[in-house]
Amino acid sequence: MKHTRPTESELEILSVLWEKGASTVREIHDVLSQTKDAGYTTTLKLMQIMHEKKLLHRDTSSKTHVYTAAISQQVTQQQLLNKMIDTVFGGSASQLVLQALGHHHSSDEELEKIRQYLAAIEKQQKG
């Protein structure tokens, strides 16, 4: 088995599936076509290929097939983060964190979670 990292287009499809859960090609395509210009059969083909690659599960029990993501969002996030920290942030996760915090608005709630996380680390180090 070779490289099974999702491509750019595949990630876009996975993204929708993670968000909405089990979906038909039509549903995915409708979402994607809001921001992207591609025909229906293109989306269909991609999803068929992703199924072959085991990136998607497929329920063919009814005429209109229903797809779900076969790889978890978390694991995928981690893989891509690792690669990115490595090649784009010179190996420093903190650099990535600062960059992300600096250019994206985060809600108070989310920032609070981060603070708590940092506090937990500090406590652990002292103890």
Next chain:
Amino acid sequence: MKHTRPTESELEILSVLWEKGASTVREIHDVLSQTKDAGYTTTLKLMQIMHEKKLLHRDTSSKTHVYTAAISQQVTQQQLLNKMIDTVFGGSASQLVLQALGHHHSSDEELEKIRQYLAAIEKQQKG
């Protein structure tokens, strides 16, 4: 102008240039070949193409050409982060931050920077 996002291999080369500054093909190749298996001419060709794409500057004043990155690490980081937050983290920068903090060791010093950054945000919001 079209899409000039660096490819995977191109990022690897940029990574070395960001780290080491101006370098020859030979120098880049020697670094890359520690972790990757590719011929010298492959690296050369890639860098020539990157020069055409304006991803690299090239000094041809001596026989052995010297290359430098033509796009900044910061801007590249931001572009890739945006894309990634969008398609892999459902739009939440904080999710990315937590994931990054959770799975990578960061030095005390770096964590302290992050704390300070968060504190600055808090202050700004109150004021």
Next chain:
DNA sequence: ATTGGTGTACGAATATCTTCGTAAACGAAT
């Protein structure tokens, strides 16, 4: 049972990325 709408399957064209063989240029050492 014919028609129209919606779906999947398949194959091929296109585009893009990656790799490297080969040739020619150059300089240094003989």
Next chain:
DNA sequence: ATTCGTTTACGAAGATATTCGTACACCAAT
């Protein structure tokens, strides 16, 4: 000036990703 090692230039093959045309299956409404 010949040889040797290093370099760039060029072109093309190979791999991978993206796009879509076309055909066929199915169902529902006429």
